[in-house]
Amino acid sequence: MTTDTAEPAVPEQAVAAGRLARGLEPLHAQIYFAPEGDPRYTAAGLDEGRMTYVAPRAAPMGAVGPSVVTAAFYNFAPSLVARSLPRAWTLASPADLVAARFEVADASLRRLLGDAVDSPEMAEAATLARTAAAAVSPDGRPLAAGHLDVEWPTAPHVVFWHALSILREHRGDGHIALLVAAGLSGLEALLTATATGTGFTPEFARASRGWTVQEWNDGVARLGERGLLEHAAPSDETVVPVLTEAGAALRKRIEDHTHRLGAAPWGALGADGATRLGEIGGAFARTALANGAFPSDGVFAARPAR
Template identity: 35%
Template sequence: MPHPEPVARRMYDLVEPLGLVPYFADEPDEALLALGLGSVWDAYFAGRAAPFGREMPAEAVHAVFYSFAPGEVARHIPRVWQLTTPEAALAARERGCVAGMRRILGDRAEDPAIARAGDLLLTAAISAPVVGRALFAALRALPVPQEPVARLWHAATLLREHRGDGHNVALLAEGVGGTEAHVLHALSVDLPAKDFGRLGHLPEAQLTAVVDGMRARGLVGTDGWLTPAGRATKERVEALTDRLAEAPYNALSPGELDRLVAGLEPISAAFRAVFPM
């Protein structure tokens, strides 16, 4: 049922720390590298693109992932499928994520609250329509784990990618390209673009060209920071992302949503304490 107040931003704050486990915990990379992959970026692309199977070309993965610079995806896809299989990558990713979650949660991993939160979060996640959400739809087609920690992680990942698919729609609607999206985010938090993790490895000329293009559109000023128009663009992107992320939570009653929030708060806090957010 629709809720009287928007809940997507509040739920993002609670779900995102769980969804970051594949990227900030060591165990998922270790599990994927053990399959014979050559680097952590091999592990990233194999783990995240595995729901699409081995036949999806790099160009399509690039389109779905949206925010990588041209050519970055093609350095890993389809090469990683010469080293392992999507099925093995999916199993390793889940195994590593569960191990990382258990390490961070400690004794709380056996708390019945984990299962309760996972069940409610999964109810929300599987209720959302898949139309226009390619990565969410691919994940939605996978079997749901039964073990409580794995179930909680799976639900959080579904919701993170559901939101991410909507975020790409919002960026596209504003005419913000993939690399531009990282510049927009970095500058919105007063971080020079060259110091943002997903941009710092780019050749200086390539990053300069991206920023110059945003400057020509009035998003970045001569001082290198966002203009009022740039900040307004960022705010519209985030507002539309939130609106597009509301649908899953309409499957929960107000009481269920309250129980989910209360259950996730201490769980999420445990991850926020160890992840750089």
């Protein structure tokens, strides 16, 4: 007698929820590239540089220390986070930075979407997305939990953005749990994700997350020894990671189960609600991308939405 040890298939509903989440993600993620961001955050008191990313994103969790943020963000170098925290909390309160983030979201979405921010479709999308966000469980989801505790804004397009932020961090928290289970450190997770070719370019991924060339290339070598990346010759430049067959299978398995762990809130919409949100939100995402939501060169190996 033989025993089937193959993993059970991820339910199609979970895969569909994952596709919806990924399709809407640009509407959340654009804030990290918005030109409105740095001026507003420095006006709040923050130093220029990566502090204007680290502190505002962490702010919904309160004045937490660098170890907590490194754990929650996962693929950032601890040294980069430590350069921003706890100093940021002496310059601006978490509450002030949460308010600043909403202001940046308001301004950036108005620039990217124009009159659509005041449309009936935006109000409908905000209601649907908030329904899904309200179904998020904080269990084991520290970054999503922090966002759940933030008081809701009132403008529909900012409600929509905040709901997508909760849902994105919920999905991300589950993704990190799977990376830990797979034995991938934060750097190793970044390396394997970059090697899929659907996210950041290697140089931008390394530099923006604060890893040195030596740390990056040492990580490539370790994963080469594990059979997850192709072996690369020693280099003084950022090595381009290339997945092996085993590495590609691992990334697919992680992505599939990220869909599974992130699916529950989207189920609150029902099939019709999810389809409708995908239609409206997808149109908004395409408009935002067409209007320059992300840099055109040197950052992405491919557009972040699909």
